[in-house]
Amino acid sequence: MIRLYSIPPSLYSAKVRIVLRAKGLDFEDVPPPGGYGSDAYKEIVPSGTLPAIEHDGFLLVDSEAINEYLNELVPEPALWPEDIRERAQARALSRFHDTRLEPAVRSLFAHVDPEKRDTDFVAGQAKLIVERLAQFDRIADPSPLLTGETLSLADCGYPITLLFLEMLNGPMKLEIVLPDKIAAYFEALKREPSIARELDSYRPALAAWVESVAGPTA
Numbered sequence: 001m002i003r004l005y006s007i008p009p010s011l012y013s014a015k016v017r018i019v020l021r022a023k024g025l026d027f028e029d030v031p032p033p034g035g036y037g038s039d040a041y042k043e044i045v046p047s048g049t050l051p052a053i054e055h056d057g058f059l060l061v062d063s064e065a066i067n068e069y070l071n072e073l074v075p076e077p078a079l080w081p082e083d084i085r086e087r088a089q090a091r092a093l094s095r096f097h098d099t100r101l102e103p104a105v106r107s108l109f110a111h112v113d114p115e116k117r118d119t120d121f122v123a124g125q126a127k128l129i130v131e132r133l134a135q136f137d138r139i140a141d142p143s144p145l146l147t148g149e150t151l152s153l154a155d156c157g158y159p160i161t162l163l164f165l166e167m168l169n170g171p172m173k174l175e176i177v178l179p180d181k182i183a184a185y186f187e188a189l190k191r192e193p194s195i196a197r198e199l200d201s202y203r204p205a206l207a208a209w210v211e212s213v214a215g216p217t218a
Contacts, residue, residue, distance in 0.1 A: 002027040003054040005045065007036055008205040011102065011160045012063040013051040014198050018156045019067045021194035023074040027053075064098065067153050079153045090147050090154040093140060097157040101132045105161050108168060112213045117172075126174045129165070137179040144188035151192050159189045160202060167206055171214040 002020065004027050006013030020027045034040030037048045045052045045061060052061045055073075060066050071079045081087045107125050111117040140146055146154040162178070169176055178186065189195050 004029050005032050005041070005052045005054075006050055007031055008202075009209055010050050011106075011157070011164070014160045014202055015063045015156045016051045016053070016066050016070075018159070018194045018198050019070050019079065019153065021197055022077065022079065022151055022192075023070055025070065025074060063157075064094065064153075067156060071153060077150065079151060081147050081152065086147060090152050093146050094154040094157065096136060096139065097154075097161065101129070101136060102157060102161050104129045104132050105164050105168075108172065108174075112168065112172065112210060114214060122172060122174070126176055129174075129176055133176070133179055133182060137181050140181075140185070142181065142185040142188065144185065145192075146185075151194065155189060155192075155195075159186070159195045159199060162186045162189075163199065163203065163206065167203075167210055171210060 002025055004013065004016060004020070006016075006029055017027075017029070032038065032041035032048075032050065033044065036050060042048045044054075045059065047061055049061055051063055051066065052059065053066055053069075060069055067079075081090055104125060108122060111122050143149070146152060162182075165174075165176060165178075168174060190199060
C-alpha cells in the first residue's frame with residue numbers, strides 16, 4: 001500500500017493521484033500530520049512539501065519524481081512513449097506545465113479575494129497566461145492527448161491547471177479563452193478514466209474554495 005501525503009487543493013497531489021489510478025495502484029490518501037508545513041510533518045518529510053509518498057519504507061517527494069517512480073514500479077500501462085525523441089518531447093511538455101503555465105496560474109491565487117486583489121497584477125498575469133497558452137498551442141500537437149491516443153505522464157498536470165483557469169475565469173474576470181486545439185485537448189483529458197475520477201472529486205473542492213474566498217458567483 002502506498003501512502004500519499006496531500007491536501008485537497010494541491011494540484012500536484014492531484015497529478016500523482018491520476019497516475020496512481022492509471023496504474024491501478026492501491027493507495028492511502030492522508031493529510032500531513034499537523035498540517036501543511038508543520039514541524040510534525042517535517043519530521044516525516046524534511047522539506048515539508050506536498051505531495052510525498054511512502055512505499056515500503058521508501059520516502060519520495062516531488063510530483064514529477066513520484067510519477068516517474070510509479071511508472072517504473074508498474075511498467076504497464078506505459079506512460080512514456082517508447083521512442084527516445086518522443087519520450088524527450090513528452091518530458092519537455094510536462095516541464096512546460098510545471099515551470100511555465102502552472103506558475104502563471106498559481107500567481108492568481110492570492111488575488112481571488114476581491115478585497116485583496118491587485119487588478120493591475122491580475123491583468124498582467126492574464127496576459128502572460130494567454131501568452132503561455134499560445135506557446136503551448138504551438139509546441140503541442142494533441143492527437144487527442146499529448147503523445148497520441150493514450151495517457152502519458154506529460155498529460156497529468158494539465159487537467160487541474162486548466163480546471164483552475166476555467167473556474168477562476170468568471171470570478172476574476174480574466175476573459176481568457178483557450179485556443180481551439182487546447183480546448184479540444186482539455187475535453188479529451190476529461191474522457192480519460194483516471195482524470196475523470198480526479199476531476200469528479202477535485203471540482204467540488206475547488207468550487208467550494210473559490211466561493212469561500214471570492215464569494216458566490218451566481
